[in-house]
Amino acid sequence: MKNKILIVEDQFIEANNLRRVLEGAGYAVCPVARSFEEAVKILRSDLPDLVLLDIFLKGDKTGIDLAPIIREHKIPFIYLSANSDERTFKLAKQTSPYGFLVKPFREKDVLAMLDIATNLHAEHLSLARVSKAYKEPSDLKSTGIGNFGMAGKSTGLKDVTRLIQIAAGAESPVLILGESGTGKELVAKAIHHHSARGKKPVIVVDCAAVSPTLIESELFGHEKGSFTGAVDKRIGKFEQAESGTIFLDEIGEMPLEIQSKLLRVLQEKEICPVGGKRKNVNVRIIAATNRNLEEEIAAGRFRLDLYYRLYVFPIELSPLRERKADIMPIADHYLGVFAAANNKKITGFSDSVKKTLLDYPWPGNVRQLINLIERSVLLCDGPLIKQVTLPVLQRNPIVGNNKAQSIKTFADNERDHILDTLAKCNWKVYGAGGAAELLNINSSTLKSRMIKLGISKQFG
Numbered sequence: 001m002k003n004k005i006l007i008v009e010d011q012f013i014e015a016n017n018l019r020r021v022l023e024g025a026g027y028a029v030c031p032v033a034r035s036f037e038e039a040v041k042i043l044r045s046d047l048p049d050l051v052l053l054d055i056f057l058k059g060d061k062t063g064i065d066l067a068p069i070i071r072e073h074k075i076p077f078i079y080l081s082a083n084s085d086e087r088t089f090k091l092a093k094q095t096s097p098y099g100f101l102v103k104p105f106r107e108k109d110v111l112a113m114l115d116i117a118t119n120l121h122a123e124h125l126s127l128a129r130v131s132k133a134y135k136e137p138s139d140l141k142s143t144g145i146g147n148f149g150m151a152g153k154s155t156g157l158k159d160v161t162r163l164i165q166i167a168a169g170a171e172s173p174v175l176i177l178g179e180s181g182t183g184k185e186l187v188a189k190a191i192h193h194h195s196a197r198g199k200k201p202v203i204v205v206d207c208a209a210v211s212p213t214l215i216e217s218e219l220f221g222h223e224k225g226s227f228t229g230a231v232d233k234r235i236g237k238f239e240q241a242e243s244g245t246i247f248l249d250e251i252g253e254m255p256l257e258i259q260s261k262l263l264r265v266l267q268e269k270e271i272c273p274v275g276g277k278r279k280n281v282n283v284r285i286i287a288a289t290n291r292n293l294e295e296e297i298a299a300g301r302f303r304l305d306l307y308y309r310l311y312v313f314p315i316e317l318s319p320l321r322e323r324k325a326d327i328m329p330i331a332d333h334y335l336g337v338f339a340a341a342n343n344k345k346i347t348g349f350s351d352s353v354k355k356t357l358l359d360y361p362w363p364g365n366v367r368q369l370i371n372l373i374e375r376s377v378l379l380c381d382g383p384l385i386k387q388v389t390l391p392v393l394q395r396n397p398i399v400g401n402n403k404a405q406s407i408k409t410f411a412d413n414e415r416d417h418i419l420d421t422l423a424k425c426n427w428k429v430y431g432a433g434g435a436a437e438l439l440n441i442n443s444s445t446l447k448s449r450m451i452k453l454g455i456s457k458q459f460g
């Protein structure tokens with residue numbers, strides 16, 4: 001028997017349809033809960049493995065109110081919703097669901113989503129075990145290059161090194177997100193080298209650099225004569241990475257057709273060379289992108305199911321301008337490297353250069369900083385770097401990031417910040433662990449800001 005599912009849905013017909021689909025696919029189904037209160041009762045008495053949760057329920061309370069209670073039971077849940085407004089969707093997203101099903105749903109989407117959620121939950125449980133066993137190594141406190149080859153002392157970098165350590169101890173796919181030049185490949189290789197696969201190959205594929213017509217053969221190989229130009233048999237990157245790791249850089253550029261083949265590798269652990277037979281592979285997948293994959297999904301350019309398969313363990317690298325505490329450690333480190341390589345005795349940077357480096361927004365991130373340091377070392381003829389030449393920025397200097405650059409008002413920012421914090425503390429405003437404490441403001445001040453900004457638990 002497959003998992004036991006609880007349906008929380010106040011619409012009788014929809015609940016019944018869902019029950020029929022689930023039972024037909026071999027799932028056990030708990031009695032349907034039509035309200036928040038009924039759901040709480042069933043969660044106590046009849047512990048399900050997964051919950052399908054309608055956002056709008058009969059009565060005062062919503063599915064979003066129920067989410068923290070389901071999470072307390074460590075049960076994965078998927079929202080069921082008709083087209084919700086953006087704020088409701090945002091609030092729902094903050095409760096960390098395993099997915100969304102938008103009504104009216106197709107049977108195959110329901111079953112695919114259940115499959116994805118079950119898989120994700122199993123991965124999360126195994127990651128949680130690794131994470132529990134994780135101990136912060138003493139060199140994490142260093143400001144030098146000790147942290148997996150990463151210089152810096154920002155809290156963002158410290159978080160990333162912790163995630164690298166956890167990912168290295170697990171087998172799950174990893175998705176690394178961040179602008180170009182932030183260190184995604186460095187992170188991918190650090191995970192591989194510190195994992196149990198570390199002595200096996202790590203194969204890098206830049207999906208943006210391979211032509212769409214050749215990418216299938218590049219990844220999975222081909223048999224001799226399988227297409228015009230296939231004069232020899234070719235071993236693909238997956239086979240080259242056998243027992244090791246494949247790093248799929250710029251995965252957002254991968255054609256849709258290849259995305260479905262990649263999904264099969266993730267699900268079945270098998271590849272099919274062009275013109276050849278299926279074969280099993282044992283390869284860990286680490287993918288990276290500087291695109292906003294949610295936007296790519298919305299535009300129909302990226303598969304939702306692949307996204308969920310990869311999003312098991314996301315690692316987000318902030319742009320360098322948002323972790324200024326890393327700028328000087330990185331600059332100092334590479335100053336040492338390039339000075340030694342060029343037999344120069346350069347001890348540091350002048351104060352005005354330090355200020356320039358700290359003030360610059362670094363659209364090309366760490367890569368741009370390294371290039372600048374190299375050039376400055378070559379041009380320097382004294383013990384201090386007193387001058388650096390940075391490119392003049394265009395009016396909108398932030399490149400390599402497809403996130404919409406819309407300007408928010410202060411009120412919008414404040415509202416979002418409060419909403420994020422409330423979601424983090426399950427809407428607890430007062431007392432220990434409440435939003436007022438986290439935001440370090442008086443709870444009555446927070447309450448009045450919430451009223452002013454139209455924030456209430458019923459989605460403002």
Ligand SMILES: Nc1ncnc2c1ncn2[C@@H]1O[C@H](COP(=O)(O)OP(=O)(O)OP(=O)(O)O)[C@@H](O)[C@H]1O
Nearest residue numbers: 149150151152179180181182183184185186366367
């Ligand atoms: N914290 C760091 N300390 C030292 N070097 C770093 C750090 N972060 C990144 N680098 C270096 O910066 C350069 C760019 O990093 P990397 O190639 O990993 O970026 P990326 O995000 O994969 O870029 P792209 O998206 O363009 O492929 C590399 O030389 C890498 O070694």
